[in-house]
Structures are given as structure tokens and as C-alpha cells.
Amino acid sequence: MLELQNLTKRYGDRLALDRVSFPVGAGRLTGFVGGNGAGKTTTMRIVLGVLAADDGTVSLDGRPITAADRRAFGYMPEERGLYPKMKVLEQTVYLARLHGWSPAAARRNATDLLERLGLGERLGDTVESLSLGNQQRAQIAAALVHRPEVLILDEPFSGLDPMAVETVQSVLADAAAQGAPVLFSSHQLDVVERLCDDLVIIADGRIRAAGPRDALREEYASARWELLTTGDAGWVRDVPGVRVVTFDGGWALFEASDDARRAVLAEAVRRGDIVEFTREHTTLAQIFQEVVR
Structure with missing residues (x-):
């Protein structure tokens, strides 16, 4: 080393x-x-x-x-x-x-x-x-x-x-x-x-x-979450504590507190059309901007 x-x-x-x-x-x-x-x-x-x-x-x-x-x-x-x-x-x-x-x-x-x-x-x-x-x-x-x-x-x-x-x-x-x-x-x-x-x-x-x-990606992980469904994900806008950043049919990118995030996941599971629910991928460019500003 x-x-x-x-x-x-x-x-x-x-x-x-x-x-x-x-x-x-x-x-x-x-x-x-x-x-x-x-x-x-x-x-x-x-x-x-x-x-x-x-x-x-x-x-x-x-x-x-x-x-x-x-x-x-x-x-x-x-x-x-x-x-x-x-x-x-x-x-x-x-x-x-x-x-x-x-x-x-x-x-x-x-x-x-x-x-x-x-x-x-x-x-x-x-x-x-x-x-x-x-x-x-x-x-x-x-x-x-x-x-x-x-x-x-x-x-x-x-x-x-x-x-x-x-x-x-x-x-x-x-x-x-x-x-x-x-x-x-x-x-x-x-x-x-x-x-x-x-x-x-x-x-x-x-x-x-x-x-x-x-480890750095995890440390500087985004507070944004992505939801992909087989239906219309517009209902995410109505969940208290959620701010939708981008929306396109069955896909939504949003910011949320922990409680609001859990509420979105629970509702997506209840609707039965969830395909993917993940934290937004944190890029090196985002980490770089965060630490040098």
C-alpha cells in the first residue's frame, strides 16, 4: 500500500x-x-x-x-x-x-x-x-x-x-x-x-x-427516491411530506421525509403495481459538487 x-x-x-x-x-x-x-x-x-x-x-x-x-x-x-x-x-x-x-x-x-x-x-x-x-x-x-x-x-x-x-x-x-x-x-x-x-x-x-x-456514495446518498409502477404514479403528489421533482407516467422522482417515504412505499404495495422503489443513484459529480462548494 x-x-x-x-x-x-x-x-x-x-x-x-x-x-x-x-x-x-x-x-x-x-x-x-x-x-x-x-x-x-x-x-x-x-x-x-x-x-x-x-x-x-x-x-x-x-x-x-x-x-x-x-x-x-x-x-x-x-x-x-x-x-x-x-x-x-x-x-x-x-x-x-x-x-x-x-x-x-x-x-x-x-x-x-x-x-x-x-x-x-x-x-x-x-x-x-x-x-x-x-x-x-x-x-x-x-x-x-x-x-x-x-x-x-x-x-x-x-x-x-x-x-x-x-x-x-x-x-x-x-x-x-x-x-x-x-x-x-x-x-x-x-x-x-x-x-x-x-x-x-x-x-x-x-x-x-x-x-x-x-461507501462515499452511501455517505452522500441523495434524499431523493425513485418509484416505478406499471400504472400511473401521479398519486405520489398527494402523499403528505412528499415533493415530486420529476414525474412521467408510472415513474416518479421525489423528495420525502422517512415517514413520507414509508407512506409512499406502503401505498405502492397496496396498489399492487410497484416495479421498483430505490434511492436515487448518487453520482460522483453530485458528490464532487457537495464537498467542494
Whole structure:
């Protein structure tokens, strides 16, 4: 497990990070979200040793992180960092070799990974000749080719079409399944919500919410309820204590106190046409808006 504890960073008078603490569990995908300037990239760079924290610690499996540990990390920066004149396969093999892989093993793993990322037909092309989306895939391959023990990615889904997003999701999920802690940032909240096991929300350099995705959904659960019936659900409007938000034939979305909610359920059961009665699904976007405002 990778653990950040009380990371603090100042740039002059500006407090960029204010006692930032959260774990990145082994074998788990942790989504790291926040607005521009919230502190995501600064946090990642401190974990990687690119920046020094003014205070706080980063540990791996309960011990202080070392330079040797970081050499086994995989990192994808938001800014593209590949050599534009090198061919895609040549560069990916080169990066694996830098991590100690044999020529044959590096070529084999690089080829397999690039093919899986949809670059099988572009192995001999230079990086600069690729589209921006394919450059992003190549950058992801560069971070993963040496099978890192910890994986940190800054905006890995930027510039990818929906099919490419699905492909990258699968590759990252496999990396986590091998036991690596995976921390990734993204502005695409729907992608984060779909992919992550754990979620960290940062704003103004402070952690506003952190924990397992489903636990956060429960913690910030909506006070709204959905009723679906085979008949007309218009009667919900007449239940005391209920405020209907949206209504469409047999479906109603409403706000209600606990007593009013129970009254709606009892009436729906009495009528015998109930299909579904659930709390409104709380999205990551809703949680984000709740904790950063």
C-alpha cells in the first residue's frame, strides 16, 4: 500500500497542499479528482520525488519510500514526455530496457502491450506522426511496459475516444489485478466513477472526501427516491411530506421525509403495481459538487 500522510507544500505565500493524507491500496484503482490548481499534480510529483514536500511523509508498505522504490514506479505525466523522432516500438522497448529487462523480454512485452492498446499497426511509426489520441496510448504503454509495482497516471484518458477509454480501463484494471496500487487523476468524472475502487477529492490543496467509492456514495446518498409502477404514479403528489421533482407516467422522482417515504412505499404495495422503489443513484459529480462548494 502507498500512503500519503500530512503532505504540505507552499509556493511562497500560497499553500498548495494542506496536510494531504490518503492511502492508495494494493490492487486497487484510486481516482484522484479536483479542479485545475487543486493540488493533484503537485501531490503526484511529491510521491514521485520530483518535488519535495515541506512537511509530511510518503510510505510504501509501512516504510519510508526510497529512490529504489521509485525506480519501480510507472508514471504518466499530463504533458507528453516521449521522444518524438523515435519509433513507437523502439521507444517502448528502450524504456523497458532502462528498467533492466532483457532485449527479448522487453520487445515481447512492449509488442504485446502496444497491440493491446490498439497500436499494433503503428509500431514502426514515429511518435510525432501519431494522432494525439495514439500518442496518449503510447504514453500509457511507456508507463506500463516494465510492469511497475506502483502506477501513477496524470490525466490518462485525456484525448481518448470512447473505445480507447474502454481499452485503457481494461489495461489499468489488469495492472491493479497484479497487485499494484494505481493512482490516476482525471477530469472525466464518469470515467473515474466507472473505473475506480476508491476515490479522493481535493480542492484548494485540501482533501475534501476520500474512501471506497461505494461507501462515499452511501455517505452522500441523495434524499431523493425513485418509484416505478406499471400504472400511473401521479398519486405520489398527494402523499403528505412528499415533493415530486420529476414525474412521467408510472415513474416518479421525489423528495420525502422517512415517514413520507414509508407512506409512499406502503401505498405502492397496496396498489399492487410497484416495479421498483430505490434511492436515487448518487453520482460522483453530485458528490464532487457537495464537498467542494
